[in-house]
Amino acid sequence: MRLKNMPIVATSRGxxxxxxxxxxxxxxxxxxxxxxxxxxxxxNDAGAVSTYIQAGADYGLHLLWLLVLLLPITYFxxxxxxxxxxxxxxxxxxxxxxxxxxxxxTFSLADLLLVNFLTLVxxxxxxxxxxxxxxxxxxxxxxxxxxxxxxLVVTGSYLRWERVTVCxxxxxxxxxxxxxxxxxxxxxxxxxxxxxxxxQGPITSDLIFLIIAIVGTTIAxxxxxxxxxxxxxxxxxxxxxxxARMDTFVGAICTIFIAACMMIVGNFAxxxxxxxxxxxxxxxALAPLLGEGFRNLFLLLMVNAAVLGAMTISLSSAWAYxxxxxxxxxxxxxVKEAPGFYIVxxxxxxxxxxxxxxxxxxxQLIIVSVQVLxxxxxxxxxxxxxxxxxxxxxxDERFVNKAWNNLINWTVIVVLFLLSLTLAVEVILPNAFx
Amino acid sequence: MEKKEKVIxxxxxxxxxxxxxxxxCDVEGLGRMKMSACVKYALLSLRVYLILMAGLxxxxxxxxxxxx
Numbered sequence: 341m342r343l344k345n346m347p348i349v350a351t352s353r354g355x356x357x358x359x360x361x362x363x364x365x366x367x368x369x370x371x372x373x374x375x376x377x378x379x380x381x382x383x384n385d386a387g388a389v390s391t392y393i394q395a396g397a398d399y400g401l402h403l404l405w406l407l408v409l410l411l412p413i414t415y416f417x418x419x420x421x422x423x424x425x426x427x428x429x430x431x432x433x434x435x436x437x438x439x440x441x442x443x444x445x446t447f448s449l450a451d452l453l454l455v456n457f458l459t460l461v462x463x464x465x466x467x468x469x470x471x472x473x474x475x476x477x478x479x480x481x482x483x484x485x486x487x488x489x490x491x492l493v494v495t496g497s498y499l500r501w502e503r504v505t506v507c508x509x510x511x512x513x514x515x516x517x518x519x520x521x522x523x524x525x526x527x528x529x530x531x532x533x534x535x536x537x538x539x540q541g542p543i544t545s546d547l548i549f550l551i552i553a554i555v556g557t558t559i560a561x562x563x564x565x566x567x568x569x570x571x572x573x574x575x576x577x578x579x580x581x582x583x584a585r586m587d588t589f590v591g592a593i594c595t596i597f598i599a600a601c602m603m604i605v606g607n608f609a610x611x612x613x614x615x616x617x618x619x620x621x622x623x624x625a626l627a628p629l630l631g632e633g634f635r636n637l638f639l640l641l642m643v644n645a646a647v648l649g650a651m652t653i654s655l656s657s658a659w660a661y662x663x664x665x666x667x668x669x670x671x672x673x674x675v676k677e678a679p680g681f682y683i684v685x686x687x688x689x690x691x692x693x694x695x696x697x698x699x700x701x702x703x704q705l706i707i708v709s710v711q712v713l714x715x716x717x718x719x720x721x722x723x724x725x726x727x728x729x730x731x732x733x734x735x736d737e738r739f740v741n742k743a744w745n746n747l748i749n750w751t752v753i754v755v756l757f758l759l760s761l762t763l764a765v766e767v768i769l770p771n772a773f774x
Numbered sequence: 775m776e777k778k779e780k781v782i783x784x785x786x787x788x789x790x791x792x793x794x795x796x797x798x799c800d801v802e803g804l805g806r807m808k809m810s811a812c813v814k815y816a817l818l819s820l821r822v823y824l825i826l827m828a829g830l831x832x833x834x835x836x837x838x839x840x841x842x
Contacts, residue, residue, distance in 0.1 A: 354792025357784050364785040371789045429798035439807045440817075498791060575790045672791070719823060723816050731807060735799055757823065764827055768834045 372583035374502045375570035380591030381509035385649025386466030388557045396606020399539045404532040407596045410558045415592040420729050422584045425571030427739040432568040433660035436724050455713040456657045460692040463650040468696050469620040470643035486693035496674040515601035522608035552763045561717040562656045569659035658685040719757045
């Protein structure tokens with residue numbers, strides 16, 4: 341029979357039979373792949389587009405090395421989440437609640453929900469700008485985007501949601517075309533990726549805060565909650581650890597690669613001496629030089645980044661709230677089976693969409709609040725993660741941190757603490773460093 | 775001559791969503807984490823950090839309101 345010799349045969353729902361170990365590993369990876377890739381690519385959201393473009397526009401290619409440095413850091417932090425999620429089958433919010441008590445649990449949840457919601461408003465502000473730039477009326481396009489975001493999640497199928505979201509993540513890789521479009525000096529790009537350098541002139545507070553903003557954009561608190569809940573929802577098994585790590589590593593490479601492409605695009609604005617306040621203004625100024633095709637693709641990718649950010653951030657809120665409340669909280673469940681989980685998701689998406697349509701919405705205040713609250717949130721979320729990964733009562737030897745993990749992680753935590761503190765102090769007390 | 779049939783080994787791969795449920799590390803009966811020196815100092819520094827940040831926010835708020 342011919343079927344007998346085929347390399348892959350689907351036998352039943354969710355099961356395939358392959359005829360080599362190599363194919364088995366590959367198929368396992370493809371089945372496990374998702375949470376790591378999604379969380380990493382979605383991290384390049386609207387705020388990230390703005391930060392990386394600004395970095396390129398202000399300092400050219402000089403900060404590319406920072407992205408390479410952030411690759412292992414972002415991987416190590418998310419890898420801890422992978423271990424914790426697979427070992428316990430529960431989300432990060434639930435773990436904090438159960439192991440650190442009600443006070444820390446409530447604090448973490450409240451902070452997460454607040455910072456997530458404010459970030460969500462900034463995502464919708466970018467959707468508004470992007471769709472407006474593409475010629476759509478925001479008063480129809482923004483509500484339609486919100487409806488599409490809801491429709492994608494409420495299908496009652498984790499797999500359907502994951503497949504569509506992975507496609508959106510792959511679309512995000514198109515930033516490479518924009519980077520190629522601006523024809524950078526690739527040898528200079530390679531040089532700045534490998535050799536750390538700072539822009540000529542004195543080190544200003546603006547430069548320091550941009551570096552802090554890049555670090556804060558690459559490692560965000562919601563990512564910890566999102567990936568652990570996603571892994572729990574996907575029911576990853578102990579045997580999936582290797583593939584889940586690989587998924588996270590591939591995602592980390594993608595996010596850094598996309599971020600570098602954004603910085604290269606920003607560098608083009610720097611070379612042409614263009615001044616702008618936001619990415620939409622920048623692309624409008626670039627259109628006469630690079631054409632309408634460039635402008636449209638840029639705006640489309642900006643909307644895609646904001647859509648990915650909006651979906652993952654709202655989901656991390658819904659999962660966290662559902663876990664702490666003890667509600668049913670799975671994408672595998674229908675709206676009828678998990679009403680509370682979906683109400684949090686739908687409510688936050690609709691409210692954020694409505695806020696950006698309000699005339700005179702306080703967007704600047706919201707952006708500042710996001711920076712302050714994220715500064716507060718990140719160190720606390722990472723400290724809980726580090727303590728949980730050293731919890732030998734809870735985790736067995738396979739999952740608990742090794743000595744080298746702890747050395748790296750405590751160093752990263754101290755650096756992040758100092759950076760978050762510096763950023764928050766600057767935002768709260770603008771003249772503190774001048 | 776006896777005809778030898780080539781035996782092809784088969785490997786099964788099951789999607790995690792459709793696999794049997796496995797027993798995870800149990801958190802339910804454990805209660806709160808033991809307060810070792812490391813946990814105590816980590817939570818203490820977190821408290822200090824949060825109090826400091828809350829103080830800065832209050833200061834900025836009062837400043838904006840023109841209190842000083």
